[in-house]
Amino acid sequence: MRAAPSTGHRGFMRKIIIANNKGGVGKTTIASQLVYALADKSHSVIGVDLDSQRNFTGSFEEATDLGNALELVMTDAPVEAELNAGDIGILSGHKDLLAQNSDDVLINVRNGLVESRGADFCVIDTPPSFSEVVYGALLGSDHLLVPIELKRFSLDGIERVLEAFIAAQEHNPGLELVGFLPSRFDAVKQVERDALVKVAEAFERLLVPHAIRNRTAYVQAQEAGSALSEFRTRSGKEATAEFGAFFDWFYAKINGEN
Template identity: 30%
Template sequence: MCEVITIANQKGGVGKTTTAVNLAASLATSEKRVLLIDFDPQANATTTFGIRRNEVQADIYHVLGGTKNISQAIIQLKDLEYLHIVPSSIGLAGFEKDFYKKNNGQTILRNKIEDIKDEYDFIIIDSPPALGALTVNALVASNSVIVPIQCEFYALEGLAQLLNTVKVIKDTSNPNIVIRGFLPTMYVGQHNLSRQVLEDLSQHFGDKLFPDSKKKGEYIIVPRNVRLAESPSFGKPILFYDAKSSGSVAYQNLAEFILKGA
């Protein structure tokens, strides 16, 4: 059975795309069939894999509008046999105006992916930094949510709003959705602030942090890592840029945890 996972947080710059891309790649290297849907108009997940947006014949915007079916927009990624991607484009910014208010708005994406779900073990959705129509569509289409949380000031600000949105969707449109967990990102162990944010998360959401099987009693955290930040400019996920870096290890651990619970 396919699990659809949305990576969501309305704050920008917290590592959503980094998480979506590298979790998808790590699952795919375990020979799981993975589809990554770039659902952000900025299309950063698309460009991370070296895909030039002006060379794409069909993207998720065309799929939502009905001019292409989703299978026509799927791209097989080089060097990653088990990972496919549906690219995005700036056109997606017009989703709410063009489609959302004219159709059964909250279920458009869910309906579009229904035909291909059986072809994949996981579908990972990279959502935009907002709790608007796109993120709501992603959540309605999903079985679960992973929330990256930057280990910096204001990290928990707005989290209640996201949790409330998930609750409303669970109560109205998607009763099966669950929060898979919170993923601390950009962690710097030498900084008091990073340690404090992690402590706050542990205190309030300890049951929703991912346990690190390699370090007893600790959680999976994604460190602030230069190699992780560099890898998109080379058109590669971190696993194919520097597999032994601390950032790569963190996402491999996360994929391992998810596979155990699949």
Template identity: 30%
Template sequence: MKTLVIANQKGGVGKTSTLVHLAFDFAERGLKVAVIDLDTQGNASFTLAVHKSGIAASSLFGAVTPFDLAPIDNIALIEADPRLADLEKLDLGKAAEAFSEAVSIIESRGFDVCLIDTAPSLGIAMASALLAADFVASPIELEAYALQGITKMNATITAIRRKNTKLQFLGMIPSKVDGRNPRHTATLADLQAAYPALILPTPIGYRSSIADALASHCPVWEIRKTSARAATKEVRAMTQHIHDKMEIA
């Protein structure tokens, strides 16, 4: 099983839309996908509600006992719950060990991929997820503070890799890009110059059809709007790129 964390210490950058579209895309490929929602806002849990397993995400950080996890249409959701807010009271070492054990249990249930959504802060949940993961990807907005956020995220990943040497940073996904905005164009050029190997060549435009899809509990390619066509092309290119980078069989 390959495990991917979607993370950024800045909110509102498109983490959840990236994760749920990866889940929908991978499931359509016939892969068995587990999704763990570690964001207390629970947006991924809302969009993927039909795939709920009945398992609360906070339960993965305590004394973990073997559990069953059955996918619905190839996706099984371990949903966010209010007790995630209490994780900061836990010892990181013990919490990370329990979470890693839970991921191993998911793998033993025959899942091909585990996708993990995280809150926009480096706390117990994000650190535990990164310590257990094989890959991490970071959606970013093309605003002036994007470079600062990227520097912070890079430092976090570098620190985590001292303990999780298998963790690979797939890169940054430009999100909510307005091609008509000169500031976005300039910022993207700056990012490509500063991090030429880390900017994914699959930017996602700022399109209302993506928000419509999330609200409708479906991928953007099921939205019957003309504007969804361009969004579908961009999102499919992103999911294909990440699928290839993860070398999923």
């Protein structure tokens, strides 16, 4: 049974930011599938693409066009939507986002996100940096999820992420670090299994107890602009079950149930 119609346009919209200053860790795939999973639970969802490469924007074949993120970044114009239960609206990325790096940008992004309305949730995809745009998004968000790859040079960035989180939390005490999510995990490789153990030991309370593996279906869903559930191949079924288990944990976590 689907949930009752969304009332996000009349109430509080929770904002989830997916961020890491390392590229290639699966941020966009995780962000887009979170949007689909929330919509599947009959939530209305706004997706915000703050990356000039616009890969997140291309992750949705059918979604309501809410304009582009450059206006939010340049003028602090909030996202205004009137989405119903299960609807998805996208604030598209823009090629000029990369060039925006002034202090005004940080304030604009923060204010624009805080004032945005029209859905139950807002999921924010970010570029691989802690630029003024990303810091502004951290200041305007409620939950931070950090995908990580279990490789040496990716793991080196975890402390940098924690520093950025602590700096943002000083000005946004309501920001919650949901956790570090192992992404593109290859369980066959001993080096990645060893790295997972090391991260679990060092960041026990911050490590998400799920992992997103390196499966073909994630790439296919990204390229097709659709949810994982659309792919009935073996990889698709495995990815759907895997991401579903993570999402159930994530949904309970942000709702204070675990």
